[in-house]
Amino acid sequence: MNKITFIQELEKGLKKIGVKDYIDIIKDYEVHFDNELKKGKSEEEIAKELGSIPDILSDFQVDEKPVVVQQRANPATIILNDTFGILGLFTLYMLNLVFISASIICLVLGLYLMTSMDIFSFVPLLVFPFSLFAGLTTLTLSVFLFFVSIQTFESLNEKTRKLINWNLLVIKGEAKELVKAKQSKLISILTKFSGIILIILIIISYIVGVMITKEAEFWHYWNWFA
Secondary structure: OOHHHHHHHHHHHHHHOOOOOHHHHHHHHHHHHHHHHHOOOOHHHHHHHHOOHHHHHHHOOOOOOOOOOEEEOOHHHHHHHHHHHHHHHHHHHHHHHHHHHHHHHHHHHHHHHHHOOOOOOOOHHHHHHHHHHHHHHHHHHHHHHHHHHHHHHHHHHHHHHHHHHHHHHHHHOOOOOEEEHHHHHHHHHHHHHHHHHHHHHHHHHHHHHHHHHOOOOHHHHOOOOO
């Protein structure tokens, strides 16, 4: 690339990214070219030493202030989101409690299977190997459920803290007029996720109830509304 092409592309790039003092910058590069040419270097060599135009332009890139997207706060929306958010968090905590209980049950069952010599006695030749395999499998499941419970519990605590902090801002009046889109999005995601989990739990509860009572309207079997 020769001097004229280099200067033209540099000037065009500086204008494009909005550099105000591009004229002074171009003059500095022209002076640099003239000084290096006097030393016997070719225009192509000088352009190569200066680097590519995109790299040079990146050094002059105008810093843009981050734009914070905000939306008007709707009191009804805040109350609705908080209500579903709290119910959803409670549901998720209960689900996590189920995981912890299942982990403990699997641990006890796994230890029992590994130490029992009478279990599955109808297959006497396979009693110990089968018990050992079943016990190790159950213990592995117990460890897996335990770590899932820990990770879920930490995630729930983090989301609970964010929800509490957000409500404290609302109470103090610091978020009276505007709601940051990021916070609103967090509450929206939490609400949707919690709602999905709640629906899944209701469906599972219904299926389990039907399987136990052999009746589609199992609530009559237990006289829930009697």
